[in-house]
Amino acid sequence: MQILFIGDIFGRPGRNVVREHLASLLKEHAVDLCIANGENAAGGFGLTPAIAEEFFDLGIDVITTGNHVWDKRELVDYFNAAVNEPYSPARRVLRPANYPLGTPGVGLYEGTSRAGVPYAVVNLQGRVFMANIDDPFRVAERLLERISAKVIFVDFHAEATSEKVALGWYLDGRVTAVIGTHTHIPTADTRILPGGTAYQTDVGMSGPYDSIIGVEKDLVLHKFLTAMPGKFEAAKGNPKMCAALVTCDARTGRASAIQRIMLGE
Numbered sequence: 436m437q438i439l440f441i442g443d444i445f446g447r448p449g450r451n452v453v454r455e456h457l458a459s460l461l462k463e464h465a466v467d468l469c470i471a472n473g474e475n476a477a478g479g480f481g482l483t484p485a486i487a488e489e490f491f492d493l494g495i496d497v498i499t500t501g502n503h504v505w506d507k508r509e510l511v512d513y514f515n516a517a518v519n520e521p522y523s524p525a526r527r528v529l530r531p532a533n534y535p536l537g538t539p540g541v542g543l544y545e546g547t548s549r550a551g552v553p554y555a556v557v558n559l560q561g562r563v564f565m566a567n568i569d570d571p572f573r574v575a576e577r578l579l580e581r582i583s584a585k586v587i588f589v590d591f592h593a594e595a596t597s598e599k600v601a602l603g604w605y606l607d608g609r610v611t612a613v614i615g616t617h618t619h620i621p622t623a624d625t626r627i628l629p630g631g632t633a634y635q636t637d638v639g640m641s642g643p644y645d646s647i648i649g650v651e652k653d654l655v656l657h658k659f660l661t662a663m664p665g666k667f668e669a670a671k672g673n674p675k676m677c678a679a680l681v682t683c684d685a686r687t688g689r690a691s692a693i694q695r696i697m698l699g700e
């Protein structure tokens with residue numbers, strides 16, 4: 436089974452570069468499940484229901500998010516409207532599962548792939564250099580107890596490499612893949628851990644690489660040089676699509692390969 440995970444789609448440049456490549460990638464690699472992190476898809480900050488549904492139309496099955504999930508109010512309404520609607524497309528948009536109890540939305544999606552393979556997608560957020568939410572390790576543990584699918588994909592949206600690799604080892608052998616998002620910089624540590632879990636600290640963003648993690652360089656440089664607040668805007672230059680392709684056994688959920696993908700315009 437082939438799973439394609441697309442890193443943080445950032446603003447219009449990210450949406451365009453993904454649109455340009457996705458159909459051929461899905462076909463070329465016979466992708467059975469496609470997941471993308473979309474928390475920066477709307478102008479670099481948040482996600483709207485319209486953009487989420489555009490992604491579904493392109494062939495993305497499940498969308499994960501992270502700390503920017505609340506940036507667009509419409510997404511909260513989208514989550515709330517889907518509370519008693521298990522088949523609503525809004526259920527395929529996740530927020531980190533370790534947000535406090537009662538937060539709108541859910542952090543787990545359980546579905547069936549195009550080829551009929553049951554799978555689960557879990558979205559978690561780190562706590563190191565980020566908001567102090569619930570423990571992602573123990574929340575993962577609790578979720579695993581109730582997931583029956585063997586193919587389990589985890590997007591760990593976190594800042595610190597230590598916390599990310601720790602979760603990778605913690606879940607090794609129990610999930611198909613632990614892949615990090617949030618830093619927008621792809622890391623070269625794709626590997627299969629001994630228990631059969633595909634791992635990468637950060638898949639990198641799908642967005643403008645002539646930028647500072649997606650934002651116009653001058654605006655971020657001004658902040659570093661003056662320590663004064665300023666409005667951030669999405670950059671445009673040099674868009675690239677970053678993704679990871681995970682190959683796994685559909686019956687056991689164990690991964691056998693992980694490949695980094697970076698494509699330009």
Ligand SMILES: [Fe+2]
Nearest residue numbers: 501502503617
């Ligand atoms: Fe983030």
